[in-house]
Amino acid sequence: MTCAARRFEHALLIDGTGRAPLPDATVTVDGDGRITYAGPAELAPESPGAAVFDLQGMTLLPGFIDAHVHFLFGPKTNSPAADQALTAFQVAERMRRTLHAGVTAARDLGGLSAGYARAQEVGLIEAPRLLTAGRIIGHTGGHCDATGPDGHSATSHFTILADDELSARVAVRTILREGADVVKICATGGMGSPHDDPDDEDLSEAEIRAVVDEARRHRGKKVAAHAQGTAGILNALRGGVASVEHGYGMTEEACDLALANGAFLVPTLATAFNPLDPAKMTAAHFEKKSRWADNTRQNIALAISRGVSIAMGTDAGVSPHALNLMELSYLVQLGMTELQAITTGTLSGARLLGIDNAVGTVEAGKLADLVVTDVNPLDDIAALARPEHIRMVLQAGSIRKDTLSAATRSLIPS
Ligand SMILES: [Zn+2]
Structure with a gap:
């Protein structure tokens, strides 16, 4: 037994599979934290000894999954020279706020060391379940290389440079040695990078194929590609990546691939x-971002209409932390139904992260x-x-946040 058995009653259940919502649902959870039943109240088994939660008027959902965050970055980001303890506590606070915003699993695509994921696993911090990429692999002078003209680099803690197929393979081996769960590469330049644009290519198709x-x-680790402009998106897809991140320049051809x-x-x-x-x-930077925003809406709407598999990712750290679920309303604005957006933020994310056997839906x-x-x-x-x-x-x-029972309790006269 790792936690008390629990029983949730009278909830509107949206289970993350894409099935229609079920009113007056019952969900039971055993002492090992596993769902034993999720369905209509009238078919629910007894659960003697379980703590009962009356969720009348509430909606019960799977925990959400953000497939693209950067917990190391935020409004209070320290320079690498800053105190490491201070940085660690700031990161932990962002993670806790993100968890409390409904995100129970996240994939950190650059910057965060694997130690944070291990700390979450053993319960040292309250945070989303974590997959980390650690350092990002990219070209000299590419999107993730912020080395200045004087050769001074402030980015070696989140970047590893590779300029041919062999060094790309060595870079993969290096980040896996550092504990990465997923490999993050740059296939294009970016909005905020000093030396390039989204339409510039970063790793070549052959280098991407070598990384993949x-x-x-190494136990089938997946590769996520920062890919904004069309040329790099096509390189990444032809090279066999598991996911295109950002994808602002998606075209019909990219959707086909x-x-x-x-x-x-x-x-x-x-x-x-x-x-x-x-x-x-x-x-x-302002001009670059404004120009790309309009194209992005059109191209992502196209990918949605074409039925490309989409997982929710926010780039939190670049965008604000703990507002992750805003992403769902943006997906709806570009053509998804609310139910599709919820599946995108739950089951689809679990599939991309390779954790859909354990989480992502509310199912026994x-x-x-x-x-x-x-x-x-x-x-x-x-x-x-x-x-x-x-x-x-x-x-x-295990309960990580509960403002509901607390409110109920406060109604009981003492
Ligand atoms: Zn990112």
Whole structure:
């Protein structure tokens, strides 16, 4: 027994599979944190001794999965020379807020060391379940190389440079030695990078193929490609990556390739929908971002309409932390139904992360990573993004946040 058995009653259940919502559902969880039943109240088995939660008026969902975050980055990001303990506590605080916003699993695509994932696993910190990429692999002078003209690099803690197929393979071996769960590469330049643009290519198709093959040789590790412009997106897909991150320049051809390969798109729409503040960036950066935002909406809408597999990712760290579920409303604005957006943020993310055997839906046999909200997200998906509407969060049956029972308790006269 790792936690108390629990029984949730009278909830509107949206189970993450894409099935229609089920009113007056019962969900039972055993002492090992596993879901033993999720379905209509009238068919629910007894659960003697379980703590009972009355979820009348609430919606019960799987915990959400953000497939693209950077917990190391944030408004209070320290320079690498800053105190490491201070950085660690700042990261832990971002993770806890993200968990409390309903995200029970996340994939950190650059910057975070594997120690944070291990700390979460053993319960040292309350955080989403974590997959980490550690250092990002890219070309000299590419998107993730912020080395200045004087040769001074402030980015070696989140970047590893590779300029041919062999050094790309060595880079994969190096980051796996450092504990990476997933390999992150740059296939294009970027919005904020000093030396290049989204339409510039980074790793070549042959180098990407070498990375994908090297990752495969190590227990089938997956490769995620930062890919914004069309040329690099096509290189990444032809090279066999598991996911295109951002994908702003998706075309019909790119959709065809993604569909043929079973590759995912993680569109990080927060970066295209967040209003831009010219006071907070250089003029060149502002111009670049504005120009790309419109194209992004059209191209991601195309990918949605073509049925490309999409997982929710926010680029939190570049976009704000703990507002992750805003991404769902952006997906709806570009053509998804609310139910499709919820599946994108749950089951699809679990599939991309390779954890769908354990989490991602509310079904018997899976771990009870659950979210309870006081809104009906099918009526108002944007409201889900406000952390105060996330009333309970559980991971494997253990309560991580509960403002619901606390409110109920306060009604009981003492
Ligand atoms: Zn990113």
